[in-house]
Amino acid sequence: MTTPQHPEDFLHAMRTRSAAEDGIFWVDDTRLGVFEPEAARRVSATNWHRFVMNDRLVDMVRRRRSPEVRWSQVRSAWLTQLHTLATAEHHGDLIDRMERIIDERLGEDVDLVMLTQDVALRSMLPVALSGLTAGEADLVRRDLEMKLLRLVAPAPGGVRHHLRFVAVQLRSGLVVRRVLRQRARGKRRREQDLADPFVDLLPQLGMDRALDVVTTVLTAIGGPPGTAAASLLYEFVRNPEWQRRLTEELCAVDPVEFLTAPTHAAPVTHRFVKEVLRLWSPPLLLVRHNNHLFDFGKTRLEPGDWYLLSPHLIHRDERVWKQPDVFDPDRFLPGAPHGPADRNCYVPFGWAPKKCVGANIGTVQLMGLCHLLCNRYHLSVDRPEDLTMALRFAPVPENFRGRLALRRPGSRSTDLELPENCP
Numbered sequence: 518m519t520t521p522q523h524p525e526d527f528l529h530a531m532r533t534r535s536a537a538e539d540g541i542f543w544v545d546d547t548r549l550g551v552f553e554p555e556a557a558r559r560v561s562a563t564n565w566h567r568f569v570m571n572d573r574l575v576d577m578v579r580r581r582r583s584p585e586v587r588w589s590q591v592r593s594a595w596l597t598q599l600h601t602l603a604t605a606e607h608h609g610d611l612i613d614r615m616e617r618i619i620d621e622r623l624g625e626d627v628d629l630v631m632l633t634q635d636v637a638l639r640s641m642l643p644v645a646l647s648g649l650t651a652g653e654a655d656l657v658r659r660d661l662e663m664k665l666l667r668l669v670a671p672a673p674g675g676v677r678h679h680l681r682f683v684a685v686q687l688r689s690g691l692v693v694r695r696v697l698r699q700r701a702r703g704k705r706r707r708e709q710d711l712a713d714p715f716v717d718l719l720p721q722l723g724m725d726r727a728l729d730v731v732t733t734v735l736t737a738i739g740g741p742p743g744t745a746a747a748s749l750l751y752e753f754v755r756n757p758e759w760q761r762r763l764t765e766e767l768c769a770v771d772p773v774e775f776l777t778a779p780t781h782a783a784p785v786t787h788r789f790v791k792e793v794l795r796l797w798s799p800p801l802l803l804v805r806h807n808n809h810l811f812d813f814g815k816t817r818l819e820p821g822d823w824y825l826l827s828p829h830l831i832h833r834d835e836r837v838w839k840q841p842d843v844f845d846p847d848r849f850l851p852g853a854p855h856g857p858a859d860r861n862c863y864v865p866f867g868w869a870p871k872k873c874v875g876a877n878i879g880t881v882q883l884m885g886l887c888h889l890l891c892n893r894y895h896l897s898v899d900r901p902e903d904l905t906m907a908l909r910f911a912p913v914p915e916n917f918r919g920r921l922a923l924r925r926p927g928s929r930s931t932d933l934e935l936p937e938n939c940p
């Protein structure tokens with residue numbers, strides 16, 4: 518995912534232009550904004566149809582073709598693995614990992630953006646790449662954190678920072694290569710993670726393309742899940758009435774049903790998560806290279822041009838959403854008058870055939886976080902009514918500091934057991 522760095526209010530001007538120009542306009546000399554829902558769907562579908570991975574570097578140098586690998590094969594390997602991970606047991610493990618990471622920081626005055634980023638990334642890492650030594654996991658995590666910091670930090674770092682960034686990136690890449698090689702040679706255990714299917718595909722992919730595939734997942738878990746979790750906390754503390762409704766639902770929910778199928782077991786919480794993702798979709802802009810000709814009437818997108826997509830701008834479009842700036846999860850109730858006009862209007866996970874493969878597990882993670890916030894922790898934030906959101910590569914709450922404490926001091930890992938008295 519490529520996202521440019523912008524000053525905070527850059528989207529305001531784009532929204533105004535998008536409303537005036539029916540969602541399709543040249544943002545600058547080189548990039549066409551495609552913010553009209555049906556056009557965004559069509560451009561994505563056409564551009565990624567039958568997309569094939571680039572040839573291996575070694576083959577490019579020798580001017581020969583590599584074995585063809587279609588991107589749909591890669592996605593299907595991920596989706597099959599994610600399907601095997603969609604069990605109550607794995608969901609429970611994910612939530613336990615989040616709990617352990619939050620427990621380490623109990624009682625401290627923390628930057629809640631950094632904490633949620635840490636919780637989301639470290640708890641999801643074993644889904645992407647598991648069985649790492651502590652040192653390997655630390656390197657991979659540092660690489661992802663540095664990538665994210667470059668995107669969320671208001672000011673870019675200097676030359677030394679850049680060199681450190683490149684060094685960490687290279688060493689993290691070496692970790693991934695070593696893991697894949699050792700698994701292929703039987704020197705490391707095979708794991709149920711998103712890297713493992715590519716061990717068997719190594720002869721066809723080659724190591725450099727396998728590294729690209731694993732890096733795509735690692736980068737994907739390093740950004741949106743954490744920023745979505747920070748936005749979730751932001752809306753949670755600003756909406757006491759929704760805190761009450763979530764707590765009521767999540768205190769009464771059957772733990773096994775919640776772990777098996779959280780979106781069915783806790784529909785109010787699911788609506789809350791969906792509304793957070795509508796209002797604060799990360800990343801705010803996706804930059805894409807176009808390979809086809811599209812005639813939009815007033816302008817054309819030619820092969821070789823660049824275009825921008827934005828779930829955020831579609832979610833805030835008054836032509837397809839009523840009161841788009843109002844936080845109201847009940848707009849996702851069936852038949853709600855202010856709900857999505859059609860399925861092209863709600864796209865927090867992007868567009869087929871490149872749509873996020875982690876949509877389900879990402880939703881489980883956010884719902885698990887709601888469960889922890891309602892049952893296990895008490896979150897206090899000073900002056901929540903004064904909080905504001907900065908729009909950088911993704912929405913990032915500003916000066917978001919607070920403390921987490923146990924609701925029942927001394928309680929141990931809950932395994933999602935129901936508390937005797939809900940708070």
Ligand code: HEM
Pocket residue numbers: 518561592641644645733734737738741742745794798799800803828865866867868869870871872873874875876878879880883
């Ligand atoms: C709330 C959390 C998440 C959000 C909001 C999110 C959002 C997105 C978006 C907008 C895209 C780009 C889609 C497009 O280009 O049309 C994407 C791609 C992707 N996401 Fe996520 N994502 C989340 C969590 C995850 C998780 C947990 C994983 C993995 C376990 C994941 C794996 C991926 C991958 C591999 C891609 C690239 C797909 C491809 O290139 O075909 N995402 N995500």
